[in-house]
Amino acid sequence: MQRREFFKKLGFVAAAAAVVPSVSFAADAAAPKGPNEFSFEEALKAITGSKGATASDKIKLKVPEIAENGAVVPVTVEVDSPMSADDYVKTIHIFATKNNNTRCIAAHLTPANGKAMLATRIKLGTTQDVATIVELSNGTFLTAKQNVKVTIGGCG
Amino acid sequence: MRLAVKTAILLALCGSLSMASEQFSMSDEDRAMYEEMLENNPAEIMIESGGELFEEYCGGDAALAKFLGVKEDALAEYLAGFPRYIESLGMVAGIDQVLQALMHQRGHKPFALKSSEMFELSSYVKSLANDTAINIDVNANKHMKEAYAFGKEVFEAKRGGRGLSCLSCHSKEVIGSILRTQPLPDFRANNTAGTWPAYRMTKSELTTLQKRFQGCMQNALLDVLPLGSKEMNALEVYITERSNGLPIAIPGLKR
Amino acid sequence: MSKVKSLVKIKPKTYKNGDIVKVDFVAMHPMETGMRKDKATNQLVPANYINNVKFIYNDTTITTMNVWESLSTNPAISISMKINGEGSLKVVFSDNTGSVNEKSIKIKPKG
Numbered sequence: 280m281q282r283r284e285f286f287k288k289l290g291f292v293a294a295a296a297a298v299v300p301s302v303s304f305a306a307d308a309a310a311p312k313g314p315n316e317f318s319f320e321e322a323l324k325a326i327t328g329s330k331g332a333t334a335s336d337k338i339k340l341k342v343p344e345i346a347e348n349g350a351v352v353p354v355t356v357e358v359d360s361p362m363s364a365d366d367y368v369k370t371i372h373i374f375a376t377k378n379n380n381t382r383c384i385a386a387h388l389t390p391a392n393g394k395a396m397l398a399t400r401i402k403l404g405t406t407q408d409v410a411t412i413v414e415l416s417n418g419t420f421l422t423a424k425q426n427v428k429v430t431i432g433g434c435g
Numbered sequence: 436m437r438l439a440v441k442t443a444i445l446l447a448l449c450g451s452l453s454m455a456s457e458q459f460s461m462s463d464e465d466r467a468m469y470e471e472m473l474e475n476n477p478a479e480i481m482i483e484s485g486g487e488l489f490e491e492y493c494g495g496d497a498a499l500a501k502f503l504g505v506k507e508d509a510l511a512e513y514l515a516g517f518p519r520y521i522e523s524l525g526m527v528a529g530i531d532q533v534l535q536a537l538m539h540q541r542g543h544k545p546f547a548l549k550s551s552e553m554f555e556l557s558s559y560v561k562s563l564a565n566d567t568a569i570n571i572d573v574n575a576n577k578h579m580k581e582a583y584a585f586g587k588e589v590f591e592a593k594r595g596g597r598g599l600s601c602l603s604c605h606s607k608e609v610i611g612s613i614l615r616t617q618p619l620p621d622f623r624a625n626n627t628a629g630t631w632p633a634y635r636m637t638k639s640e641l642t643t644l645q646k647r648f649q650g651c652m653q654n655a656l657l658d659v660l661p662l663g664s665k666e667m668n669a670l671e672v673y674i675t676e677r678s679n680g681l682p683i684a685i686p687g688l689k690r
Numbered sequence: 691m692s693k694v695k696s697l698v699k700i701k702p703k704t705y706k707n708g709d710i711v712k713v714d715f716v717a718m719h720p721m722e723t724g725m726r727k728d729k730a731t732n733q734l735v736p737a738n739y740i741n742n743v744k745f746i747y748n749d750t751t752i753t754t755m756n757v758w759e760s761l762s763t764n765p766a767i768s769i770s771m772k773i774n775g776e777g778s779l780k781v782v783f784s785d786n787t788g789s790v791n792e793k794s795i796k797i798k799p800k801g
Contacts, residue, residue, distance in 0.1 A: 314724060314737060315758060343465035347617075348690050351636040351762045353468045375760050379725065383760040386769065391752035393710035393772030400472070400762040402723075432616030433637070433690055434604070435650025475714045477764035480695050639720075639763035 315380040319410060322374060322381055323422075332412050332422035340423040342409045349403045349429040354383075356411045358395035358421070362388070368395035370414040376424070377407035403429050469688070478558070478634035478641040478686035481551075485559025488552060493537050499560065502537050514564040515683055516571050518672050520578040527582040527668050531557040531643070548662040554641050558632040562685050569629055569678045579672065586673025589666050595657035601670075604655070617690065628671075628678035633687030641686060645671060694719055694791040698781050700771075706801045709773045713745065715781050716766040717791075723759040740765060742784045747797070748777035773799050 323332065341355040360368045367390050373383040386397045401409070410424035461469075493499060500507040503521075514530065521528045524536055531553055535545035546553040573583040590601040604614060610621045620627065631644035645662050648670060652659045660666045696717035705711050717740060724737025739759040745752050753769055761767075771779070780794040 341468065343461065343468050345461050345465055347461065347469065348637050350639065351472070353472055355768075378760050380723075380758055380760060382756075382758045384758065384767070385756040386767075387754045388769070389752050391747065391750065391772055391774070392770050394770035396712075396768070396770045398766075398768040400766055401760050402721075402762055430616040434615055434617070434654040435647065435652075472766075474701075475699070475716050475766040475768070477716055477718065477766065480697055480716060480718050480764075483697075484695070636762075 315382070317380050317382055319374050319376040319381040322372070323412065326372065326412055326414070327420045330418075330420060332420035334423060335413075335421035336423075338411060338413055338421055338423040340409070340411050340425055342425050342427050344426070345428045345430060346403060347430060348433070349405070349431065351400045352403050352409070352427060352429070353398070353400050354409055355398040356396070356413070356423075358413050360395045360415070362390050362393055362395055364390055365416065367416045368413055369416050371395065371397045372412040372414075373397070373399070373401065374410045374412070375401055375403055375407060376410050378402070378404055403427060405429055473688050476634050476686050476688050477639075478632075478688075481555045481634075481641040482559045482562055482686055485555035485557070485562075488546075488556045489559050492541065492543050492546075492556070493534060494541060496563070498541070499533075499537060502540070503533065511564040511567045512570065514561060515567040515569050517561075518571070518582070518668050518675065520576055520582075526665075527578050527672060529557070529645070529663060529668060529671065530560055532663055534560060549646070551640070554632060554643055554646075557643065558641055558686060561632065561683065564683045565685060566682050568680050568682055569675065571628075571672065571675045571679060573672060573676050582669045582672045583676065585665070586669035586671070589660075589670045590673055595652075595655060597656050599655045599657065601651075622674055622677045623681075626678050626681045626684070628675040629681045629683045630685065630687030630689075632685055633689040635689050637690055644674070647689075694783075694785075694789065696781070696783070696791065696793045698779065698793050698795045700779075700795070700797070705773050705799055707773050707775065707799045709799070710770050711773060712768055713771045713779065714766065714768045715743070715745075715783075715793075716764065717783060718764050719785065721759055721761055721763045721765060738785060738787055740783050740785045743767065744782045745769065745771070746780045746782065747771065748775060773797065775799070 337359040339357040342352065346352045354373055356371050356373060358368045358371065360366065362368065368388050370385055370387050372385045374381045375383055383401045384399055388395060406428045408424045408426050410422065413421040415421065489495060496507055496510060500510045503513060505513045518527050518529045521533060524532065531548055534556055538545040546556060573579050593600045604619055609619050612619050628644065631647065632641055634641050645667050648667065649659045694717055696715065699714040701712040701714065719740050720738055721740065722735050722738040724734065726735050727733065728735050737759060740757050743755040743757055752771065755767070776799060777797050778794050779797050780792055782790065782792040784790040
């Protein structure tokens with residue numbers, strides 16, 4: 280997915296698009312990587328621009344410390360927010376920081392959700408931090424992360 | 436030479452077993468997160484499909500009850516006693532084999548035991564007995580007695596390249612030890628017979644207990660026994676008996 | 691275009707107007723990353739994953755999502771929703787191959 284398309288889908292303003300680094304993808308095309316290759320650092324920059332995100336305990340990120348398998352890892356993000364018309368969580372992003380494509384899901388919420396909560400299951404290729412970036416309606420960004428040990432093994 | 440190799444392998448196995456490493460033990464909080472996932476088990480959709488297959492190919496509850504010779508309102512309890520000796524089939528059979536016979540009786544080509552259709556269909560039918568206590572009677576008749584004894588024999592038989600039996604990794608002594616990062620299960624505490632068929636996360640599939648036995652055998656280098664064979668059914672009888680009294684709760688969610 | 695089976699559930703099953711409930715969505719979808727090799731053919735299995743999900747409550751889109759291939763096969767997604775009247779909740783989901791599917795359930799608040 281081209282970076283511009285990624286931004287359009289996130290409903291970004293032209294200003295945000297301006298901070299997109301003009302890196303050519305020709306070099307990437309040669310390496311046998313997935314078409315959506317994207318690093319967490321790139322995502323953080325793309326989403327927050329120069330603002331960056333602040334670690335916050337308003338975020339409750341729930342992932343297992345030890346994941347029994349890498350195919351189905353439960354993740355839940357809850358954010359302490361009134362979800363009112365003038366103070367709500369706009370987007371909850373979830374990232375697998377070491378996956379080839381770090382992006383897992385970006386949920387664009389509205390006050391109609393009543394509560395800022397997103398739960399899903401993701402694939403983790405290896406032990407890594409699972410991170411979340413939360414965009415608030417006031418334009419600020421919060422973040423949280425937790426390490427997940429992925430066990431590979433089992434019989435059968 | 437062979438004995439030396441076998442001993443070496445067994446010692447290595449015991450070595451890795453005793454390494455009940457704390458780092459691989461999931462915490463209670465972690466366990467709770469996995470249990471929560473039972474709420475939205477993808478296998479629920481597969482079982483719904485199984486329900487459609489049941490109506491279309493088997494004629495639903497009424498037809499199955501009639502085939503089994505039980506009243507419809509007694510069907511759930513009867514299903515919770517499988518595998519059973521089924522007179523019309525002349526053997527101790529699983530629910531899937533009964534469904535094959537029923538499909539055949541209704542003029543359809545029966546689904547193969549290893550097909551995803553059969554996994555969906557038999558899972559749906561077993562789910563009719565959800566919340567019902569498992570009540571397999573291993574002394575019901577001489578066939579069940581034989582099956583139980585044979586099942587124990589199969590469980591304890593040392594076979595294959597490493598000279599392992601099911602008992603090697605599933606004896607009382609090693610329950611809880613960590614082998615290849617997973618704690619060895621207690622079949623009763625885990626209610627194994629009551630939580631299969633299950634959605635296997637590493638395969639993204641709904642599979643049966645016998646299919647799981649096959650995976651185990653493959654990894655232990657034992658010849659894989661065919662689904663529905665006398666050996667496999669006997670093994671299932673033997674393992675199911677350990678869950679007697681515990682409720683059926685499917686689809687389960689397993690690694 | 692083959693239909694992708696899915697289910698949508700509300701928890702708890704009984705609710706009133708003003709309650710905030712949990713909406714669960716599960717779909718039968720392979721979520722192929724495009725980087726997995728088919729063991730039989732030794733060829734890469736092409737990417738095939740849900741990339742967009744919309745939750746529409748009585749004609750109002752309350753949540754939209756961008757989804758990528760890192761979600762587990764047969765993905766499950768849950769959000770919260772404030773009950774605000776009888777009607778329906780429709781979940782529309784599409785994948786990178788252009789396939790679009792949907793599932794609707796009735797919303798019936800008790801009081």
